[in-house]
Amino acid sequence: MTMTKKTFTSLDEVRGHILKGTATIYHGSKTSTVVAYDQLAQYAQENSWGDWCMGDLSQLPKKCHLDERQQLHVEGPVTWSEAKAFCRSKGRDIMTAPTEELACVLAGVSTSCTGERCFGFGTLRDQVVELAFINFRGEDEVLSAERDLVESSHLSSYQEEILNYQNTFAGYASFKNGPFPRFEKETDLLIGTEGQLGVVTKGVFKTTPLENVHYLFVALPKWEEDFTAHLELFEAVQEFRQDVLSCELLDENSWRYLDPEDRPREGKDIVYLEVRESELENIYDNLLSQLKHIGPDDFFAVSENRAISLRMAIPRRVFERNSQVGVVKKGTDIQVSGERFQELLLKYRELSQKGIRYNLFGHFGDAHLHFNFMPTQAQVSQCQDLLEELYHWVKEVGGSPFAEHGIGLLKQDFIKPFYTCAQEKLFAILKKEMDPSLVFFPFGFLRGQRDGE
Ligand SMILES: Cc1cc2nc3c(=O)[nH]c(=O)nc-3n(C[C@H](O)[C@H](O)[C@H](O)COP(=O)(O)OP(=O)(O)OC[C@H]3O[C@@H](n4cnc5c(N)ncnc54)[C@H](O)[C@@H]3O)c2cc1C
Known part of the structure; x- marks a missing residue:
């Protein structure tokens, strides 16, 4: 069994390579969270892949x-x-x-x-x-x-x-x-x-x-303790999909991966809204001010660059931490219907009580959150079992187990029951x-x- 690597600088090279008939995984920036590129050679050996190639497309003309x-x-x-x-x-x-x-x-x-x-x-x-x-x-x-x-x-x-x-x-x-x-x-x-x-x-x-947008951060209690405010916001924001372009959650555990000065509110979860500038007043008056569990001191504006860089930094840090500890990501990518969102939060609450470090972030407005276990090596197989149980539930309620990161290699065992x-x-x-x-x-x-x- 041999693994080769090939970097392509023209499409003719890609065509020539295809005609040689070598099994190849083509890749771009290698940010996929479901492939584990750094452990691929070992994975290939364990699964008897034979001769295969990593085909790097990142140097092609663009x-x-x-x-x-x-x-x-x-x-x-x-x-x-x-x-x-x-x-x-x-x-x-x-x-x-x-x-x-x-x-x-x-x-x-x-x-x-x-x-x-x-x-x-x-x-x-x-x-x-x-x-x-x-x-x-x-x-x-x-x-x-x-x-x-x-x-x-x-x-x-x-x-x-x-x-x-x-x-x-x-x-x-x-x-x-x-x-x-x-x-x-x-x-x-x-x-x-x-x-x-x-x-x-x-x-x-x-x-x-292109239009100007504003980022509004909404501070909420920690979801594990009380998610009443989260659910109220989740339901209310659905009517504003024309005006709110993104609606993301970064929970209090996630913020702890950033330096203290980068954490917007100590001890709080944050849901942020990306709002069209033309609709800002509408969102303040008809969405945020109407919420019973969220007061005026709980929301504040943050610049676009800052919001995006903070949002990006959190999953990157989580990813880096897992690489340092030598564990493959044990996170979810589950989306459920709006009616099932509360049940999903309850499921995640159960997982949060297993004595394994965790965090929760993601695409809140779409009922699509990434719950990440942050296990030690010794806790990895326990996480695997817990996730397997969770996917049984997702199948039962007709949810989507992997709504955006794909199946790759890491999720193949979990996906089989859905076929x-x-x-x-x-x-x-x-x-x-x-x-x-x-x-x-x-x-x-x-x-x-x-x-x-
Ligand atoms: C911090 C972080 C945040 C992320 N957030 C999101 C998110 O919000 N939403 C989301 O959807 N994903 C997210 N991802 C996952 C990842 O970024 C996406 O899966 C992304 O599409 C992968 O792009 P890439 O260039 O890194 O692809 P790679 O990892 O290089 O490749 C991914 C897959 O695509 C195939 N492939 C790549 N290029 C080609 C091509 N030209 N032709 C055919 N096949 C090809 C590869 O074979 C592989 O199976 C995140 C990842 C990280 C690390």
């Missing part, structure tokens, strides 16, 4: 432009931070904002990433207009969001399998991402399939006019038709076995 319809064209390893700066320099803005802005936009397509602005603008998959990729023959292909998957030339003989699959996805349609990809539009073939069907080389995305025959069949068809020589991340979730198989 460019951005806006077309006459104000759609953003991205080629190569453009990061979210670069895409945002480019759009803003032209009076436009991106509608997706994953917390880690050094991640690549096209990798974000592969992971179906979402993030903060999903609250106001919806998911990335609905902002994609067109995608280009290199297929297993080393040829360029273009997929359009205007074509339904059943019309796609790749799958014309498999209409029944696609429709069966789509029926099983229907219950997850309102989530950012379900336990398996949507597979409704032709572009969905590359969204959330984690590079298992081809290398994404170009994307065209909707943008929005049915419809997933197994369509996944196998996709691999057969689009990756017959198994060169695109053949160790990924499209292998699709259910539990016990």
